[in-house]
Amino acid sequence: xxxxxxxxxxxxxxxxxxxxxxxxxxxxxxxxxxxxxxxxxxxxxxxxxxxxxxxxxxxxxxxxxxxxxxxxxxxxxxxxxxxxxxxxxxxxxxxxxxxxxxxxxxxxxxxxxxxxxxxxxxxxxxxxxxxxxxxxxxxxxxxxxxxxxxxxxxxxxxxxxxxxxx
Numbered sequence: 001x002x003x004x005x006x007x008x009x010x011x012x013x014x015x016x017x018x019x020x021x022x023x024x025x026x027x028x029x030x031x032x033x034x035x036x037x038x039x040x041x042x043x044x045x046x047x048x049x050x051x052x053x054x055x056x057x058x059x060x061x062x063x064x065x066x067x068x069x070x071x072x073x074x075x076x077x078x079x080x081x082x083x084x085x086x087x088x089x090x091x092x093x094x095x096x097x098x099x100x101x102x103x104x105x106x107x108x109x110x111x112x113x114x115x116x117x118x119x120x121x122x123x124x125x126x127x128x129x130x131x132x133x134x135x136x137x138x139x140x141x142x143x144x145x146x147x148x149x150x151x152x153x154x155x156x157x158x159x160x161x162x163x164x165x166x
Contacts, residue, residue, distance in 0.1 A: 044132040045073045046125045046158065047086040053124050055132070055160045056081060066100040069133035070109065073125060074098070089121040100130065106141035106153050107134055115146035128156035132164065140165045 042057040043064060058072060074094060077086040095112040102108075109130050115123075127142045143152030156162070 043069050043072060044129065044160070045069065046128040046132070047073075047077050047081065048089055048121055048125070049085050049087075053121070053128065053158055054086065055128075055158065056086060064133075066102070066107065066109070066130050066133045067098055069129050070098045070100070070126065073129045088125065089119050090125055091118070091122065094118070094122075102134060102138050104139065106139040106143055107131070108143045108145055108150075111144060111146040113146055114148040115144045115151050116148045118144070118151075123151065123154065124156065124158075127152075127154045128158050128161050131156045131161050 043060045045056050045058060046053050047056050048054070056077070060068075060072075073088070074090060076082075076088045076090075091113075093113050098112075099110040100107060101110075107130055109126060111126075118126075123144065126144060130142045131138075131140065140155055141153035142156070143150050143154065
């Protein structure tokens with residue numbers, strides 16, 4: 001084999017290797033999946049973002065009662081949370097005082113306003129915050145009671161709360 005043919009063969013093999021690549025086929029982007037779930041320190045509040053209902057952990061240590069968590073929720077996002085796009089759908093007339101009872105049949109949150117006309121997102125915020133703040137072993141259902149009757153029993157479908165209920 002002459003030097004010219006040998007070089008031509010090497011160039012051809014090199015081009016073939018470049019065209020063939022390393023055998024890795026292209027694929028779509030692979031996401032890492034949901035964030036790990038587990039115990040977290042602080043008081044969990046559920047606010048609304050463009051993505052929907054979102055858990056926000058406030059660093060109150062140790063976490064307070066269900067009523068303390070609901071008081072924080074009803075006060076709304078703090079300035080730092082608002083600047084990050086968190087908001088509340090809970091109307092101001094709901095007030096900032098709640099009374100919660102936890103019995104074997106479920107948790108009841110007594111609001112100082114009507115509950116029938118509350119927007120669904122507001123209901124989800126209250127139910128998920130109450131459920132997240134409830135002590136270990138508390139029933140998974142929450143009933144909202146107010147001046148016009150009650151709504152529930154309700155459950156929270158947010159992944160952070162569903163993980164608690166397993």
